[in-house]
Structures are given as C-alpha cells and as structure tokens.
Amino acid sequence: MSEVRLDGVSRLYDRVVAVDNVSLTVAEGEFLTLLGPSGCGKTTTLRMVAGFITPSGGAIYIKGADVTRVPANRRDTGMVFQSYALFPHLTVQDNVGFGLKMRGIRGSEATARITEALRLVKLEQLAERYPRQLSGGQQQRVALARAVVIRPQVLLMDEPLGSLDLKLRQELQVQIRNVQRELGITTIYVTHDQGEALSLSDRVAVMRDGRISQLDPPDKLYSRPASAFVANFVGRTNLLPVEIVGDGDAGYHVKSSASPDLTFAVGTREGDARRPGERCLLGFRPESTTLAPADGNRLTARVDDIRYFGAVRSVALTTALGNVMEIDLPAGAAAPARGDQVTIGWRPADCFLVPVDD
Amino acid sequence: MGRFAALRVRWGLLALPVIAVLLLAFGMPIASMTANSLFNHAGPGRVGSNLTLVNYINFATDPYYLGILVDTFALGFVVVSICTVLGYPVAYFLARTHSRWRGVLMFLVIAPLLVSAVIRNLGWIPLLGTNGFVNWALQALGLTDRPIALVNNFLGVVIGTTHALLPFMILMLTTVIQRINPQIEEAAVNLGATPWKNFTQVVLPLSMPGLIGGYLIVFTITISSYTTPAMLGGHRVTVMSTFVAQQIRFVLNYAFGATCAVVLMAVAIALTVMATRQSERGS
Ligand SMILES: Nc1ncnc2c1ncn2[C@@H]1O[C@H](COP(=O)(O)OP(=O)(O)OP(=O)(O)O)[C@@H](O)[C@H]1O
Numbered sequence: 001m002s003e004v005r006l007d008g009v010s011r012l013y014d015r016v017v018a019v020d021n022v023s024l025t026v027a028e029g030e031f032l033t034l035l036g037p038s039g040c041g042k043t044t045t046l047r048m049v050a051g052f053i054t055p056s057g058g059a060i061y062i063k064g065a066d067v068t069r070v071p072a073n074r075r076d077t078g079m080v081f082q083s084y085a086l087f088p089h090l091t092v093q094d095n096v097g098f099g100l101k102m103r104g105i106r107g108s109e110a111t112a113r114i115t116e117a118l119r120l121v122k123l124e125q126l127a128e129r130y131p132r133q134l135s136g137g138q139q140q141r142v143a144l145a146r147a148v149v150i151r152p153q154v155l156l157m158d159e160p161l162g163s164l165d166l167k168l169r170q171e172l173q174v175q176i177r178n179v180q181r182e183l184g185i186t187t188i189y190v191t192h193d194q195g196e197a198l199s200l201s202d203r204v205a206v207m208r209d210g211r212i213s214q215l216d217p218p219d220k221l222y223s224r225p226a227s228a229f230v231a232n233f234v235g236r237t238n239l240l241p242v243e244i245v246g247d248g249d250a251g252y253h254v255k256s257s258a259s260p261d262l263t264f265a266v267g268t269r270e271g272d273a274r275r276p277g278e279r280c281l282l283g284f285r286p287e288s289t290t291l292a293p294a295d296g297n298r299l300t301a302r303v304d305d306i307r308y309f310g311a312v313r314s315v316a317l318t319t320a321l322g323n324v325m326e327i328d329l330p331a332g333a334a335a336p337a338r339g340d341q342v343t344i345g346w347r348p349a350d351c352f353l354v355p356v357d358d
Numbered sequence: 359m360g361r362f363a364a365l366r367v368r369w370g371l372l373a374l375p376v377i378a379v380l381l382l383a384f385g386m387p388i389a390s391m392t393a394n395s396l397f398n399h400a401g402p403g404r405v406g407s408n409l410t411l412v413n414y415i416n417f418a419t420d421p422y423y424l425g426i427l428v429d430t431f432a433l434g435f436v437v438v439s440i441c442t443v444l445g446y447p448v449a450y451f452l453a454r455t456h457s458r459w460r461g462v463l464m465f466l467v468i469a470p471l472l473v474s475a476v477i478r479n480l481g482w483i484p485l486l487g488t489n490g491f492v493n494w495a496l497q498a499l500g501l502t503d504r505p506i507a508l509v510n511n512f513l514g515v516v517i518g519t520t521h522a523l524l525p526f527m528i529l530m531l532t533t534v535i536q537r538i539n540p541q542i543e544e545a546a547v548n549l550g551a552t553p554w555k556n557f558t559q560v561v562l563p564l565s566m567p568g569l570i571g572g573y574l575i576v577f578t579i580t581i582s583s584y585t586t587p588a589m590l591g592g593h594r595v596t597v598m599s600t601f602v603a604q605q606i607r608f609v610l611n612y613a614f615g616a617t618c619a620v621v622l623m624a625v626a627i628a629l630t631v632m633a634t635r636q637s638e639r640g641s
C-alpha cells in the first residue's frame with residue numbers, strides 16, 4: 001500500500017495557482033524529493049501534506065486514509081523546517097520528547113526513545129543543552145530527531161539544509177539519508193538544490209508553475225529529461241534545434257534545423273514515437289562530450305573561453321551553427337586554447353530529444 | 359588608556375548634562391521626601407527636627423494604613439489581571455495577522471494614550487453613571503434589572519485604570535509575540551499539540567518576557583496613579599497616592615505623607631527588581 005498519495009491536489013491564493021492539479025504517490029520507505037525553482041509550489045505542496053494548508057481541490061491520502069480534512073495535529077507527520085523551529089525554552093531532550101509527551105508517552109519508554117533518537121543523529125552528549133547553545137547544524141539534527149522520534153507515517157522536510165554552508169550541508173545530507181534508511185521512513189523532501197535532490201532521493205519530482213514536470217529516479221531524470229526545462233534545471237545541458245529525419249531500431253536520425261546537411265544519431269527512444277519532420281531539441285551533457293572523436297556525432301566549434309575547476313576544464317564554445325555551448329574536458333587531458341577551431345563529439349547513447357515548446 | 363577608551367570617555371561627557379538634569383528632577387524630590395519621612399511631625403505644615411522612625415512605625419502598626427496599602431495592591435493586581443486577560447488575545451492577533459486593517463486596529467489600541475487622563479475620566483463618568491449608557495445597555499440586554507454602581511467606587515477605578523493601561527500591556531505583548539517564530543507553533547502542532555497544548559506549552563512560556571514587562575508597567579503605574587482613583591473613585595476609594603495627597607494637602611502632615619510615599623516607592627522598586635530577576639532567569 002502506498003504511504004502517501006496526492007490525488008489532483010490544487011491550491012489557489014486569490015487568483016494565483018500555487019499548486020495545480022498535482023498527483024503523486026510515495027511508496028512505503030521511499031525518499032521522494034520535490035525539486036524546482038523558487039515559487040513553483042514545493043512548500044505549498046508539502047504543507048498541504050502536513051495539514052497546515054487546506055487544498056482548494058483534490059485529496060490527500062496517508063496509508064490509504066483520506067486525511068484532506070484532518071487537522072495537522074492529528075495527521076501523524078514529522079516536519080523539519082528550514083528555520084529549525086526548535087522550542088527555545090526547552091532542552092534538547094525535551095524538544096525531542098515533545099511529540100512523545102503530546103502522545104502521552106512518558107517515563108522509561110520516553111527516555112529510551114529520546115536517547116535512541118539522539119543517538120541516531122549523534123547528539124547524545126548534548127541532551128541537556130538549550131537550542132541557543134547549539135550550532136545551526138546541531139539544531140537541525142535535533143529537529144530531525146524530534147521529527148522521527150514519534151515514528152511518523154511520513155517525514156516532511158522543507159529545505160532543511162537551506163541555511164547551512166556547503167560543507168555542513170553535505171555532511172548532513174549523508175546523515176539524513178542514513179537516518180531515513182535506518183528507520184525506513186517514508187520521506188518527502190523539498191529543495192531547490194538539484195545536486196541534493198539527485199544524491200538523496202529514490203525519485204525526484206521536478207515542479208514548475210505548480211505542476212509536476214517530471215517524476216523519475218535521479219539517473220533517469222538526468223540522462224533522459226522529458227523537457228528542456230528539466231534538462232536545464234537538473235544539471236547543465238547543450239541543446240540544438242533539430243528535425244527528425246528517420247526512425248530506426250537503434251534510435252532516431254535527426255538533422256540540424258539551422259544547417260540541414262548536418263545530421264546526428266540519437267540512440268534512445270523514450271516516450272511517444274516521433275515522426276519524420278517533427279521539430280525538437282537535441283540535448284547532451286557537457287561531461288559526455290569529447291574533443292576530436294573517432295566516431296559518433298560531430299560538430300565543429302570555436303573555443304571562446306576555458307575555465308579550470310580542478311577535476312575538469314569547462315570549455316565555452318560557439319558552434320558552426322552559431323549556438324553557444326559548454327563542454328567539460330578531464331583536467332589532465334590536453335586543453336585547447338582560446339580561439340582554436342575544434343571538433344566536438346558525443347555518442348548517440350549519450351544524447352536525448354526533448355520537445356521544442358516552452 | 360587606549361584611543362578608543364579615551365573616545366568613549368569623551369562621548370560619555372556628552373551625557374553628563376542629561377544625567378545632571380535627571381538627578382535634579384527625579385533625585386531631589388525623592389531625597390527630600392525620604393528626608394521628610396525620617397523626622398517628626400511638628401504641627402500642620404511643619405516637619406520637626408528629631409530624627410526618628412516613628413512615622414514608619416505608625417504606618418506599620420496601624421491596620422487602617424496597612425489596609426490602604428493592601429487596597430492599592432488589590433487594585434494593581436485586579437487591573438493587571440484584567441489587562442492580561444483582555445490584552446493577550448488582541449496582542450496575539452496583532453502580532454500574527456496580515457490583515458490590512460492591522461494599522462487601524464493598532465491605532466485604536468493606542469488611542470487611549472493620546473487622551474489626557476482627566477479628559478478620559480470625564481468621559482467615563484457619564485457613561486458609568488446610574489443613568490449612563492453602560493447601565494442602560496446592561497438593562498436592555500437583561501443582564502441586570504437595577505442599575506449597578508459602576509462609578510465612585512472601586513469598580514469605577516478598575517474600569518478607568520484598565521482602559522488607560524491596556525495599551526501598554528497590548529504593545530508589550532505584541533512585540534514579544536511577534537518575535538516568536540510562527541514555525542515554532544507549527545512544529546508543536548505537527549508533533550501533535552492541540553491548540554490548547556500549543557498555547558500552554560509553547561506560546562505562553564515564550565510570551566513570558568512580554569507578560570512580565572506588561573505586568574511591571576501596568577502594576578507600577580496603577581499603584582502610583584492618582585488622577586483616576588481621585589476622579590472615578592469618588593471619596594469612597596482611598597489608595598496610597600490619594601492618601602498621600604490628602605496627608606500633604608489637607609492634613610498638612612508632611613512627614614507622614616512622605617512616609618507613605620516612600621513606602622509605596624520602595625514596594626514598587628522591590629517588585630520591579632523581582633520581576634526583572636524573574637525574566638532574566640527565564641531567558
Ligand atoms: N500565503 C500566500 N498568499 C499568497 N500567495 C502565496 C502564499 N503562499 C505562497 N504563495 C504563492 O504560491 C506560489 C508557490 O509558493 P511556494 O511557497 O509553495 O513556493 P516554493 O516552491 O516553496 O518556493 P521557494 O523555493 O522560494 O521556497 C508562489 O507564487 C507564492 O507567491
């Protein structure tokens with residue numbers, strides 16, 4: 001049985017549609033992330049699951065029960081806020097114990113569960129402290145312990161690492177994932193950081209303007225984005241306007257819209273069949289591109305700029321078609337110089353087609 | 359001395375005139391009052407020259423005087439309690455609302471502060487009289503069949519003082535409640551707290567600084583207020599301030615009047631210190 005199901009859920013504010021007919025299912029123990037740019041409705045969606053916002057339409061089910069009209073305090077969700085939202089007047093252990101107290105769990109059972117939750121987030125030593133005596137990362141770990149100690153049906157996190165610096169964020173990502181796995185707790189996580197979404201999640205729902213653009217496992221989302229929006233939002237992408245020429249067993253043959261004698265092979269067939277003559281965008285990732293390829297797709301380009309990032313060199317190019325592109329070369333490989341004419345290439349299996357729209 | 363320390367001292371000098379004026383304006387009367395209270399009464403309008411504690415002993419041993427002190431405190435306590443109960447919901451609303459009427463409501467809340475005490479009380483007298491609006495309304499609503507005495511008694515003073523001081527309580531509480539992150543309340547609700555539990559376990563404890571601050575202001579102003587007890591209490595309500603005025607202006611016993619004033623002040627200071635300690639321990 002699915003743990004959480006949203007069925008055509010919408011939310012309107014005055015005339016703004018914050019969430020527009022969202023349907024999704026989160027499986028038991030699954031880590032699902034809502035990813036999207038600012039204002040796309042992630043927080044609104046999450047808060048409707050928590051019960052802080054009533055949907056304007058649609059229904060929400062937790063463990064099969066319709067909770068759409070159930071007040072937040074009886075929904076059995078555990079929420080972690082970006083602002084930590086710890087109780088400043090309570091010690092760490094009393095913060096963690098708050099939900100247990102509300103459920104009438106006291107005495108040795110409460111103590112045991114608080115200790116266990118603090119052990120999970122590695123904060124046993126700080127049980128007696130007050131929130132103001134903790135660092136931001138520690139506070140968020142307390143918040144995580146406080147949310148999971150009640151063993152909620154679903155754990156909800158709204159940009160929990162949003163106010164922490166990069167290093168700490170990465171540490172806590174690992175910790176969140178470990179706690180989530182160890183408890184097998186169904187989780188909905190909100191972030192606008194695509195790296196975080198890809199590395200933590202079992203599946204990612206990319207949202208845009210209140211709707212789900214694509215809902216897929218991270219590897220599929222990255223290698224087979226369904227739209228130009230997703231391709232650009234999740235990682236970097238080079239896009240070329242193309243037209244379908246032929247449709248073979250190994251994939252499609254396409255030609256450049258700008259220069260019809262340039263043809264490319266696309267080794268994938270995702271989604272609906274595309275007809276010859278159909279216009280679409282050919283996409284490939286900077287890191288799956290090579291210089292002077294022996295075979296595969298090729299394109300000549302002029303080097304505009306080179307930036308060094310340690311592991312890779314990022315090369316900005318203007319292609320013979322006039323597009324600006326970006327490719328990553330291993331830092332150890334021979335680097336071209338600015339102004340050089342080069343041939344770039346990518347394998348048919350490493351590219352994808354997305355619709356022209358938006 | 360470092361350059362910055364020197365600079366700070368020089369800036370400090372700028373504060374000297376203000377400190378001097380404050381000392382003169384506040385310190386001198388208190389000093390002279392305290393001095394007067396320590397000498398004997400030497401006939402109407404005259405303070406004797408014998409250093410004595412007899413005024414304090416008189417005050418402390420006479421049930422009549424102690425009764426006035428108790429009444430004053432009772433007034434303070436009742437007014438603070440009513441202000442808290444009436445003010446808290448309003449303050450909570452003002453702190454949390456996004457309504458565009460917030461500004462208007464805020465103005466209505468502080469409006470009583472814009473009117474002088476005399477005018478405010480003159481306004482209350484006809485409203486609270488036997489044939490006044492309040493009694494008319496109570497009878498019209500069937501809450502009473504005979505007019506209730508609402509003025510020229512303790513109740514009248516309570517009504518007038520509460521009206522005057524409610525704004526302080528509301529402002530104090532609003533400021534503090536505004537500083538409570540609304541997500542903390544959401545966290546409580548999310549963890550299963552009913553609205554009542556959220557209020558008693560989270561919001562109320564976090565409002566303590568505002569409650570203590572509001573209590574301090576309202577209580578100390580109430581126990582030292584003169585105009586409202588004098589105007590709305592008729593001659594039937596005697597509190598410390600009206601009693602001090604009576605001693606000094608009519609009985610002409612300066613020494614004993616001063617004694618009562620010092621007692622009132624000492625108690626007010628003691629309460630302030632206690633409340634401040636309490637709020638420091640809380641935070
Ligand atoms: N209380 C509200 N009143 C009116 N409009 C609102 C309200 N809350 C959200 N919105 C609007 O709904 C849309 C979605 O907001 P939401 O907070 O869900 O976005 P988000 O994806 O969480 O963005 P962010 O990444 O910035 O947190 C936005 O256009 C926002 O302006």
Ligand SMILES: [Mg+2]
Pocket residue numbers: 042043044
């Ligand atoms: Mg948000």
